[in-house]
Amino acid sequence: MSPSSPTQSNAPHGLATHEVVLLLETDQHRGLTDKQVAERLARFGHNILPPPRGVGMLRRILRQFHHPLIYVLLAAGAITAALAEYIDSSVIFGVVVVNALVGFIQESKAEAALEGLRSMARTRARVVRDGRERTVASENLVPGDLVLLEAGDKVPADLRLIRLTEFRVNESALTGESVPVAKDGAVLPTTVPVADRHNMAYSGTLVTSGSGAGIVVATGAETELGEIHRLVGAAETLDTPLTQQLARFSRILTVGILGLAAVTFAVGLLRGQDAAGTFTAAIALAVGAIPEGLPAAVTITLAIGVGRMARRRAVVRRLPAVETLGSTTVICSDKTGTLTENQMTVRTVWTPDGGVEVTGSGYRPEGTLLGDDGTPIDTTDPTGLGAALRWSLLAGAACNDASLSERDGHWDIVGDPTEGAMLVVGAKAGFTPDRVAELLPRQATIPFSSERQYMATLHRDAMTTPAPQAPSSADHVVLAKGAVERVLDLCAGQLSDGTVSPLDRAEVLRAADDLAGKGLRVLATAMRPVTARDEFGDDSLPGTMVLTGLQAMLDPPRAAAAAAVAACHTAGISVRMITGDHAATATAIAGKVGLLDAAGEPPVLGRRRAGRVLTGTDLAELPAEELPDAVERATVFARVSPELKLRLVEALQSRGHVVAMTGDGVNDAPALRQAAIGVAMGRSGTEVAKDAADMVLTDDDFATIEAAVEEGRGVFDNLTKFITWTLPTNIGEGLVILAAIVFGAALPILPTQILWINMTTAVALGLMLAFEPKEAGIMARPPRDPGQPLLTRALVMRILLVSSLLVGGSWWLFEWELAHGANLAEARTAALNLFVMVEAFYLFSCRSLTRSAWRIGLFSNRWITVGATAQAIGQLAITYLPAMNTVFGTAPIGGGVWLRILAISGVAALVVAIDKRLRR
Template identity: 60%
Template sequence: MGVSLRSAQSAEDVVGELGTDAERGLPVAEAARRLAADGPNLLPSTAPDSRFVRVLRQLSNPLVVVLLVAGTVTLALGEYVDAVVVLGVVLANTVVGYVQEARAQSALRALQDLVFTDARVVRDGATRSVPSADLVVGDLVLVEAGDAVPADGRLLRSRELRVDESALTGESAPVAKDPAVLAVGTAAADQRNTVFAGSLVTAGAGACVVTATGADTELGGIDGLVSGVVSLETPLTRQLGRFSGILTVVILGLAAATSVVGVLRGLDAGEVVTSAVALAVGAIPEGLPAAVTVTLAIGAARMAKRRAVVRQLPAVETLGSTTVICTDKTGTLTENQMTVRVVWTCAGDHEVTGSGYAPTGDVLDPAGTVLLGTAVPEALRWTLLAGAACNDAVLRRRPDGGGTEVVGDPTEGALLVSAGKAGIDTEDFPRVDVVLFSSGRRYMATLHDHGDHRVVLAKGGVEAVLALCGSQLGPDGDRVPLDVAGIARESDRLAAAGLRVLATAALTVDADHRLAEVDLPGSLVFTGLQAMLDPPRASAVHAVTSCRTAGIRVVMITGDHAATATAIAVQVGILRARSDGDVLTGADLTALTASSPTAFDGAVGRAAVFARVSPEQKLRLVQSLQDAGAVVAMTGDGVNDAPALRQADIGVAMGRGGTEVAKEAADVVLADDDFGTVEAAVEEGRGVFDNISKFIVWTLPTNAAEGLVILVAIVLGTALPILPTQILWINMTTAVLLGLTLAFEPHGADTMTRPPRRPGTPLLTASLVSRVLLVSAVLVAGTWYLFQQQVDAGATLPEARTAAMDLFVAVQVLYLFSCRSLVGPSWRVGLLTNRWLVGGVLLQVVAQLAITYLPAMNDLFQTAPVDAGTWLRIAVLATVAWAVVAVDEHVRGRRRADRGPNGVRVGTSDPPGPAARPAASST
């Protein structure tokens, strides 16, 4: 029977149906029988693929296939050093992918670790401690403050029991639990008579009968969602896969055409094979995988400096492709620390500054004056004192030195902090007696000694505390008639702002007074209201604004209540104010799902806040956005976020406050749990894609020109202007010494002001393809001119080929500077902003001089020294090629200026547009 149906049954009926005893629990023998029949209380684990299968999966990538072809070709040519280099890149990529896949699978192991604890269970009437894995349905389990709940259970009895379910439901405040019967169909997040595996008891104690273990628990359902999510390819891997596939077909087609032409011209088989191999080697960009890996690694290092730790390299670029960010509320947009923001007394609102549990901040009167110590008015002093003294929480320094934390209820911790900011001390009010909070009475009352008399203090829900009061404190500290309606209006006003409101009351009594609950109603004096919330992070507003400027839609998905979610969404800028359709609850989504998929997807496309949603609904929301063509980043910290984190194109988990399950399911972990870091990571990701685009635009003209030079030679029936070994030298040395330096290029000024790339946009736009073709044509023409001129002037074939090879490198060096900016004049990019590029050019010059003049290199690569006149001609031709590119760059710049700010940009098509509709209420 499902958990929702158990919550609708009486405790007695559940006990009877499960064949157990509410006092003695199960017999030991019966528990053993059930354990043998049903299995341990563990989440299921699936057998992973064999190592061989996982290795083959890494080798199936089209880009790796191209590399394997390149390595095989170089090996067939007898160039063993080059073959080792190319195949080494394949090996490195395979190892990295294999390790990353293994780490991703550890999410399921983290879920198992979460529930593997010891549990106190009653069997045969005796309380004993057993491993949580040995629990069975029907076991009588005892829980108290500090315990992790080991299995799902229906409460039989409780005493002031409160449970932190934020990791499972996203609700920021602990939930009060009691055994009362609930309505059929009550959502798991609202089942107050049930405790769930993976949650934490923060106060009180209780006894429950286990109703579900292992995979049948709510946590097990989330585990099933995580297991069932298929990891998606990133936009970069999809684009590289398409690019590599097209490139492979083109290369094979050109190689086949070369072979056909060679046969028709009557060349012998050896020459035909050599020519076809030379063309294939020239056209394959061997350095591309290494450049992509290095660029991603550098981006990951830059992200780490900005507090975003990357677990999988492709995630670096994926963040830059993001069109929608689905963010959790608690702990991501907010501090995950309850904070009193307003204290209301009959004198009006008193603002409380500062946030979280840090003891910094002030209490201000309605005029803005700081109130401290003896300057605190009577009504305010008693309100703060009641909140701090009628309290079971403790503030302490975090063991890791990372600030202050609360031991106990976060709400009570917030009351301690607000009193401390006004200098209110509770040491002179030692506790004598207490009436504990319960979900039935909804208040807590305490009795304290204070000098020659005693004081009764109370705090709790507004209605419950008002029922205890017969008067209230006036502006001068005197008792005045109780204004129930006025207090209720003020409470509603604060609650409408998304604040959680508590009321306080006090009464001075004789020194021999005894605390009796029956005497409390109507006897106390109302003092005031304290209104609190989990405050938004200071950086969240700026980050949301930056994302909006960058064309990224920000959506809040939380398990917390709609009013709280709406208040935070307004404060950080996701919403201007709540309006119809902007905020949807889990119940709304359930109704839309029942209506039609079209209605669901349409509502998801419009809304900006989704509150009180289940893990399944979070997953469905991410899938709906992806089906609409969005590249989705999902942030979260709880177990309930794990399925959506894994489904999203990029999962971002909180490193400090997040569960291990969320971290293991994510691609990126934020070291500071700050949404502002997500915005910084998006900027780094966009810069990574820009630099990869620069490398591709730089390297392809050379590869295309090398292949075309060979093809022209076969068509004309002349000697090859450049040999396969020389082509490999050019490709490998320039890729490492020149091309990889583009990975260190700084971000452009427009990185976070342009729209995101639209999903499906190719790596090379039409504008960039035309530039590649232009440079290739210039290289082919220049190479043939120089080669023929050298031959006509009486140079030997090795000398002419060396001159052609040196021209290729010289053009690549000058063209490298043009590729530093693909959206504006390259001369505006400061030379020393990338010192790696300057160093790489110098090393390339040294390497080219070595292959030209060192005898050992001449013998190995069939090169020969060239004279000064040849170098002059090379310099002139390289300069002409650079000038052609500069003119083309100027013309394209004028066209972009004519089109305005929405012109062609790196990685976007013409014209770019929003990848997803913004929320109707977004500013």
């Protein structure tokens, strides 16, 4: 009989151990034989996920040319080459190639930066084959393999657990659940969701405590990890708002330019002009009207934004992604590891003597203990802590199997995060692990189990301060910690004011309920002085212990999360929490970071929404047509599966939102891919999440997203400024040529001169706007409406105004020079310089589309000055150098002409300033 993976026919969590063994034709003690392994490896393949589909170099190069304006430029270049206008053709093709190179280089740099974040270490697995324990590469595991696990191991495949000893697994990367899950081997209903399958260990999760063995039931693409990988591949990659708007704008512009060129050609023919000359003029009009610098400006402006983001600890994989956050209306954030530290931290220690608040977060053993009145407690002398607090901290630190380590300034724990939290709070009070081991050497242990729900340890008491009411012969102490009700069952008294008094069970439960209601995980601690001859075991503890206190902990919010959320709200961006964690914990964190107020409502964002916490069960029960409305009203989504995360993003998008999704776990990947922009965590994020994301945060800090929003808005502002600046020149050039054809007059500007104007000003002047600093108040604006056109009506009117000034001014100056004795080359040189001078004056106005150039400071962008100086040198060269006179058909002009050019440019600048002030 040929074995089949249980995932292909039956749910392994719904089968008894012996049924899984039979189905997979394996042995739960000896494992598989080498022959079986070889056969199954050939049949099922290696235990690896299919690699993400990469984009080949040729395709990456070709897609740099996928732009309507680029198509027109390529056609214009081909036509001018066919007409033997080789200079014009070379310039056009040069523009196209430079733009493609900038985009390709930037994408390559982003991919290289992302590759540097990936861990290159291979996972190893301990297996039993032919009855012998071996260590093999996890990629060589097959269904039926018997895998051994212990604390600190990464689960290498999907396993049906068969033998367990105090086994707990951190599944936050898969389910979003921040608290480690206790595992057992009991058979479960087949309908139980992944997060509640306690007899399974899934690929990619981490063993935090205990040891166990499991049979491989799925590998590679058949694992739960593989299923999410398929969801990622199925999710649609959406165009960003910028790419959508630029494509729409480019199509309209392309149609308009081609239509204008066709009209020009038709008019010339109707007037009886030479067909070849008229066709050349029409091509010149098209080339002149096309903003050749726009594709390069878009690419370079985005690349500059990417560079700024890299300095703010974010790697952008696709150029448009840096702008997308600027138009985001909703940020869907994962909780664990994104808004929180993903490190359990004791926040409160309650004792019968009162409550103590603890500062600091994460596993770094730095913080302060604050008394009821908010004053710091002196921890330099532990004897002054109070007996109950002292013994609660000692019980948490000594009755503990976790270990604390520091590497390169980063603190971490090996073991259960809740034990790590108790270890750290003890260290904050001076009870470091080394100090505890010296004061209370451990002699024996009753390990934690899911049935027992507590852990107890026996220690030799080397404390200089005797335990409260300890018999004179007592030289040992029993310490315990665990679930509140189970520890209370062990206790007959409580430690208060340094003495033992009768246990007030009701008071302790009220305190525990109050702490749990705040979303905290609560554990109780207890102690009992004993002698070396006293019995130590499960049967000897009930009714003998003394309660010392309660320790309440939670995965704390990141330090900057609340400020970042507040900044997003100020910017009109709604933040939603989507997590696999429990509703109470999610609600508590949501309140701390400002997603919910004291009444459970979200902050007001222009109008009040009904703040609601919805669970995955709530969402699953909703009819499909009601889901978008429910999602629109809710703020926190708890116990959500990967499939539901994807549906939530789709529901928000159906309401017209531009959605950004943040996350680090495997379970976040499909939604990261579906969102307009996916933001993955670089440090703690899984490789699946990083591959699905558009942006990777190298510091895992939600606050960096606020910086991305600000940077994105600045990028879009600068692009809009460039378009508003460049279009009047292109329109003006086109209209000047059209007017010359209509009136049968000589062209005021030659095609080569048009190319000179467009390319030199785009590089020396226009691209300097990409370096423009972000304007004040940029984060106080509401998000940009995704349906709003790239250019508003006011900007279109300004573009037409400046175009009219250019056409009128250049035509008047051209005719004036001819009428006063200038030859054709001199008149054209005057018109050429007028175009450039008006552009330079107008550039300073475009540094802000609403505010005066004087108010933002003429020299606050030094690159504008550098560019203007370079352009001035170029204009002197094309005007006075004989070689350039020959190539471009120009001629030297006198000082009087320059004065007229300056006067017309000054008038144009004044008219624009008046228009801006009136509209403001």
